Amino acid sequence: MMAALLQSRYGIVLLIAAGIVLIPLVTPSTFYLRVAILVYIFSIAVVGLNLLMGFAGQVSLGHAGFFGIGAYAVAVGPTHFGIPSWASLLIGVALAGLIAYVVGRPILKLRGHYLAVATLGMGILIAMVFTNEARFTGGPDGMPVPRLVLFDWVVRGVTTWYWVSGVSLVIAAAIAVNLIASPTGRALRAIHDSETASHVLGIDVARYKLVVFVISAVYAAVAGAYLALFDALVTPVTAGFLRSIEFVTMAVLGGLGSILGSVVGAAVLVVLPQMLTVFHDYEHIALGAIMIVFMIFLPAGIVPSLGRLFGRKFS
Amino acid sequence: MSALAVDNIGIGFGGLTALDGVSFRVGNGEIFAVIGPNGAGKTTLFNIVSGLYAPSKGRVQLGVDDVTGLEPHRLAQRGLSRTFQNLQIFFRMTAAENVMVGRHLHESRGILAQLLALPSVWRQNRATRAKADELLAFVGLSAFADRPAGELPYGALKKLEIARALATEPRLLLLDEPAAGCNPVETQEVDAVIQKIAATGVSVVLVEHDMKLVMKISNRIHVLNQGRTLAEGSAAEVRSNPAVIEAYLGRRKGEADAQG
Numbered sequence: 073m074m075a076a077l078l079q080s081r082y083g084i085v086l087l088i089a090a091g092i093v094l095i096p097l098v099t100p101s102t103f104y105l106r107v108a109i110l111v112y113i114f115s116i117a118v119v120g121l122n123l124l125m126g127f128a129g130q131v132s133l134g135h136a137g138f139f140g141i142g143a144y145a146v147a148v149g150p151t152h153f154g155i156p157s158w159a160s161l162l163i164g165v166a167l168a169g170l171i172a173y174v175v176g177r178p179i180l181k182l183r184g185h186y187l188a189v190a191t192l193g194m195g196i197l198i199a200m201v202f203t204n205e206a207r208f209t210g211g212p213d214g215m216p217v218p219r220l221v222l223f224d225w226v227v228r229g230v231t232t233w234y235w236v237s238g239v240s241l242v243i244a245a246a247i248a249v250n251l252i253a254s255p256t257g258r259a260l261r262a263i264h265d266s267e268t269a270s271h272v273l274g275i276d277v278a279r280y281k282l283v284v285f286v287i288s289a290v291y292a293a294v295a296g297a298y299l300a301l302f303d304a305l306v307t308p309v310t311a312g313f314l315r316s317i318e319f320v321t322m323a324v325l326g327g328l329g330s331i332l333g334s335v336v337g338a339a340v341l342v343v344l345p346q347m348l349t350v351f352h353d354y355e356h357i358a359l360g361a362i363m364i365v366f367m368i369f370l371p372a373g374i375v376p377s378l379g380r381l382f383g384r385k386f387s
Numbered sequence: 388m389s390a391l392a393v394d395n396i397g398i399g400f401g402g403l404t405a406l407d408g409v410s411f412r413v414g415n416g417e418i419f420a421v422i423g424p425n426g427a428g429k430t431t432l433f434n435i436v437s438g439l440y441a442p443s444k445g446r447v448q449l450g451v452d453d454v455t456g457l458e459p460h461r462l463a464q465r466g467l468s469r470t471f472q473n474l475q476i477f478f479r480m481t482a483a484e485n486v487m488v489g490r491h492l493h494e495s496r497g498i499l500a501q502l503l504a505l506p507s508v509w510r511q512n513r514a515t516r517a518k519a520d521e522l523l524a525f526v527g528l529s530a531f532a533d534r535p536a537g538e539l540p541y542g543a544l545k546k547l548e549i550a551r552a553l554a555t556e557p558r559l560l561l562l563d564e565p566a567a568g569c570n571p572v573e574t575q576e577v578d579a580v581i582q583k584i585a586a587t588g589v590s591v592v593l594v595e596h597d598m599k600l601v602m603k604i605s606n607r608i609h610v611l612n613q614g615r616t617l618a619e620g621s622a623a624e625v626r627s628n629p630a631v632i633e634a635y636l637g638r639r640k641g642e643a644d645a646q647g
Contacts, residue, residue: 247502254501254508255494255515262477262488269475272437274463274492274555283498329479 081253084332085246092238102230107346109230112237113298114338116244118322119331120291123248125320126328127257128284129264130180131188134195135319138168138289140202140311142296147217147306148208157220157301165293171198172289173282180281192313199311214307217300233302240298241335244291248331251287260284292319325366327373336374340366388450390415390559390590396435396445405431406442406614413559413592418585420593420601422625423611424634429594430472432611433561436592437469438462449559464492469561470548472594478537482528482547485536486519489554522550526580542573549580559590566597578604602626610634 095108117139124130145164149155155163179190202209209215220227227236251257259280262270271277300306309315318341326337344362348355370377389412397407406428413419421429434440436447438459447455449465457465468489477485494511501508523529526546531539536547545565552560565581566574578600585591595601601608602622610617610631618628625631 250502250504250508253504253512255491255496255511256498256501258480258484258488259491261480261484265477265479266475268439268459269471269477269551270488271459272439272463272469272475273489273551274460275488276460 081249082246085242085249087332088245088335089242092242096231096234105230105234107343109233109237109302110299111335111339111342112234112241113295113302114319114322114342115241115335116237116298117292117295117319118326118334118338119241119244119248120288120295121319122323122326122328122331122334123251123260123291124284124288125323126330126333127252127264128260128281130281130285131184131320132191132285132288133188133313133316133320134191134193134198135288135292136311136313136315137195137198138172138292139296139299139315139319140198140306140308141168141171142293142298143217143300143306143310144202144209144296145293146220146297146300147215150218151215152208157218158222161220161294161297161301164297165290168289168293169286172286176282176285180278180285192316195311195316196313199308199313202311203308209308212308214305214310217304217306219304220301227301237298237302240294244294245331245335252331256280256283321363324373325363327375327377330373330375330379333373333375340374388415389413389448390417390450391436391592392446392448393432393436394446394448396432396442396447398431398435398440398442398444404614406435406611409445409611409614409616411609411616411619413590414606415558415590416585416588417606418581418591418593418604420595420605420608421611422595422598422601422608423617426613427611428614429611430563431614433469433563433592433594437467437561463555463557466556466558467561468552468555468557468559470545470552470563470565472563472567474544474548476536476544476547478535480536481533482523482536482539482543483516483519483532485547486522486550486554487515489522489551490515490518492555519550519554522553523547525553525583526550527576542569542576545569545573545577546580549577549584553584553589557589559592560584562591562593562595564594564596566595566600574600 096105117135121132121135124132142164145167146157146160149160149163150157175194179187182190203212259270259275262275263277263280267277296310299310322337322341323334325340327333344359345355348358351358366374391413394410396409398405409432421432423429431440435442438457441456446453449467452465454462454465477488494515520532523532526549528543528546528550531543539547549565562581566577569577574597581591582604593605605622607620608622608625609619610625612634617634618625618631
């Protein structure tokens with residue numbers, strides 16, 4: 073039964089996987105596949121951000137910084153240091169995790185708006201490094217990104233990237249689901265509702281905030297590396313403030329605390345601007361208006377609100 | 388050896404002395420009540436003992452260890468747990484999940500195994516859930532296990548906090564007004580639960596305004612007034628202490644006042 077499947081632990085993951093498998097069957101055009109790839113890549117970053125924001129209740133307005141570290145790693149590593157792309161990707165992801173760990177220690181003591189501003193500053197700082205270190209990064213113009221080569225296999229072409237990003241998203245979602253259903257996941261959700269009670273029950277609150285901050289940074293860095301490799305180009309916009317806001321918007325619009333919502337939120341914000349190009353000059357106004365309408369009528373985010381409407385809980 | 392020893396504790400907030408020179412000892416398996424008029428410093432005392440505030444003077448000892456100023460999660464590791472007067476429920480989690488969080492210290496927490504959901508994690512989740520079900524049954528909340536905590540009635544939430552605190556397997560349990568806002572039936576249930584807990588050897592320290600409950604179940608009572616110790620003794624001793632009557636019970640005649 074569909075309903076029973078959705079209630080089960082991996083129901084959401086299977087649903088996402090089914091969507092990924094079905095889409096190429098109904099849309100043979102590479103244009104649509106290209107849009108889908110962007111959705112999947114952004115979804116990976118948003119699933120990670122949702123672990124931080126939706127489950128642990130900690131805000132970040134700087135996650136594009138980690139996204140950018142992943143992206144620039146696969147550009148700078150092979151170009152300047154002769155490190156293979158796959159190794160550069162791993163180094164970038166590790167670096168993002170390390171920076172999240174080092175920066176997270178002091179700033180995760182802050183709460184609410186103060187944490188938002190601190191992460192905002194962190195993101196802007198990282199983006200500034202990419203803009204200013206022109207010798208390595210090409211400055212504001214960005215730099216080309218060499219193709220990913222795994223053993224003798226050159227990862228290129230829309231179809232290939234479709235499956236690479238799709239399978240990666242399924243894995244990312246499965247790992248997120250695993251985390252949520254674990255002692256760590258319970259600790260994070262508990263921290264969201266009452267830090268005091270969590271602390272008294274033996275949860276090292278500072279440590280768990282740091283753990284989820286690092287995990288979400290790793291998700292963002294993987295996504296950033298994928299986008300750079302797929303686009304074959306990276307610019308500081310990748311790591312910019314607007315990108316951070318975009319991630320947060322995707323998470324909130326799709327539904328905080330909902331893995332499926334992360335994918336839906338990413339899909340809406342990637343697909344909608346493409347569809348709204350028919351409005352020409354009014355494109356941005358239309359996008360803004362639609363988002364406002366969404367938030368008014370689906371205040372808990374698209375997936376949780378619709379789930380409640382149909383009496384079902386999609387995690 | 389006492390389960391808890393508080394020695395000459397004092398704390399002030401911006402010039403206002405909230406507690407000054409308070410000392411007491413709680414024996415193993417004892418039910419020890421702290422009473423006093425509003426603003427006497429009862430909850431402040433709990434917040435110091437449970438590590439949420441650091442006292443400006445004095446010492447807190449759990450068993451033989453000096454634990455003054457330790458962080459709450461370290462105190463939990465040493466067998467201290469508590470409930471809250473103004474509920475600190477995890478409202479977005481189910482009742483069972485609330486109690487499962489209390490098992491945190493008894494779970495192995497290797498992050499890699501959890502991310503990959505290895506069979507050991509599944510097994511542990513089932514064991515944690517079984518323990519949570521057992522504790523929910525203990526406080527009489529089995530029917531609510533899978534309901535979101537936010538949907539539970541007030542009296543049930545009070546008991547849920549007790550079940551959650553018990554999940555840590557404490558040796559010392561602090562209950563901050565466990566019967567506040569409960570109707571007489573619920574109060575009686577809470578009363579029975581507290582006595583069952585003490586019977587298992589757990590020491591219980593209780594802040595409570597319901598004098599009937601306090602007088603009935605407490606082995607000893609410690610009376611605070613304006614941040615200082617007024618008296619300590621059995622229910623009968625405290626009831627007949629002139630200072631207590633004047634400061635507290637005597638003001639508007641007994642129990643009606645105690646509700647205030």
